[in-house]
Amino acid sequence: MAAPPPPKERAYGVTNIKSHIPITLDLSDHNYDAWRELFMTHCLSFDVLGNLDGTVFPNGDNDTAWLKRDGLVKLWIYGTLAQPLFRSSFKPGGSAHDVWIRIENQFRNNKEARAIALDNELRITEIGDMAIQEYCQKIKSLVDLLSNVDAPVNERTIVMYLLNGLNEKYNNIINVIKHKEPFPSFDNAKSMLEMEENRLKKPRRATASHTDKASSSSALTVSDSTNQQQRPQSTKSNHNNNNRGNRRFNNRGRGNRGNNQRNYFQNWPQSNNWNAPFISWPPQFINWNPYTQAPTYRGPQAQPLAVPQQQR
Template identity: 65%
Template sequence: MVLDLDVFNYDAWRELFLTHCLVFDVLGHVDGTTLPTDDDDLPWKKRDGLVKLWIYGTLAPLLFKSSFKTGGAAKDVWLRIENQFRNSKESHAIQLDNDLRTKEIRDKTIQEYTQSLKFIADLLENVDAPVSDKTLVMYMLNGLDEKFDHIINIIKHQKPFPTFEEAHNMLELEETRLKKPLKGGAASHNDTPSLSTALVATTKESNQQTITMDN
């Protein structure tokens, strides 16, 4: 797993990394419980260097640039990364919540739109600011345009209130229905004679009938 500030997957990355270190018996190099016996403890330095390589090797490029410093032990690198995520968690949550509230469908399909909402909701959960399923459905409905007004009204008044997945399926069905052409089609303006043209034609026909009868 690549650790990325934009994805904010620190908790998942941390759990997997610590498990990895536990399996290889080097967890002490991360939590600081394993210390060198002296300044020339080469085996400890090799193990610590290996853990540092593991940490740096799992960072996204931008995070690597902001975290890398020469020297120091693996524990120092670990704490720098942890502090970056902990300190930015609250501000990141506020920004994500605003993005979720203001997200609109615009030219996206229902599938693309709902995926983008779910992605933001997952990020909010990663920063300990989860969104309830009902709230996510309401955000989803608020970002739709007027052509979905009919199905929006149905979803809002359903009891019990639909889950995000159920509402998503209903919207996809409505999207499919809206894309279907009307049965029989509608006559175009050019195909329908104007009222004045019809009156002229009727008048001419009546006059011709009158002349024939007189003759």
């Protein structure tokens, strides 16, 4: 079994640097700290960190082994840069440490001015239409950029900036986070906000009132009483229309006017097979009145006879 290659020789086995460092460094992505940490860890694993930080020097101008390793690290650096950053960082010659310093300066020059601008952006950042995950990531990126320019923000201030940028639909959870003891960290506050976001996305169930229930006793009582009230009125109306003028039901004697008729309708049996509403029977004789005496018919009136004139 062949012996494993020396640690420094293992670096030549890396054929695709992006399989080890899955981040492309870009000025607009604000990912310098993550890229820097991954790249230094990778170089440490393959025993070439000294070429990156400038702690290992060549033994002379003809130190071929050092020059090969240094060139390999330069290729790794250039292979993880976005095109705009590559064009601004590339220069012929120089060592891997020189390229490393040029890239760092592009992200950390003018510290004071950059810190003021980043701090102002952090204060005015609002969630808008973003999701909680996206909003928290933006806050964290701004905090990391402030750390890059030697202006770190403490944990409590980060959480307060996070809460100040939320809209009114998160008012309930904002009060919970503010009064929580001990005061939550950024990660805990983010987790609580994500749970509240998921709760707000769930559809609300409509609450049925007591009048909407199919088994409401009050609704059945009202319906039954209404039918009972409509039945006798419709029946009485129908019989009054059909029996109008019938003397045996009227009994128009003095002191007993309409009593028999009322007693008759009170004893009228109610049928459960009749369903309301009832349609009144249309009157058969619209202009007929039993109390109006019809004029005596006398036949056609006789026409006077024409008297013939006598001839003279």
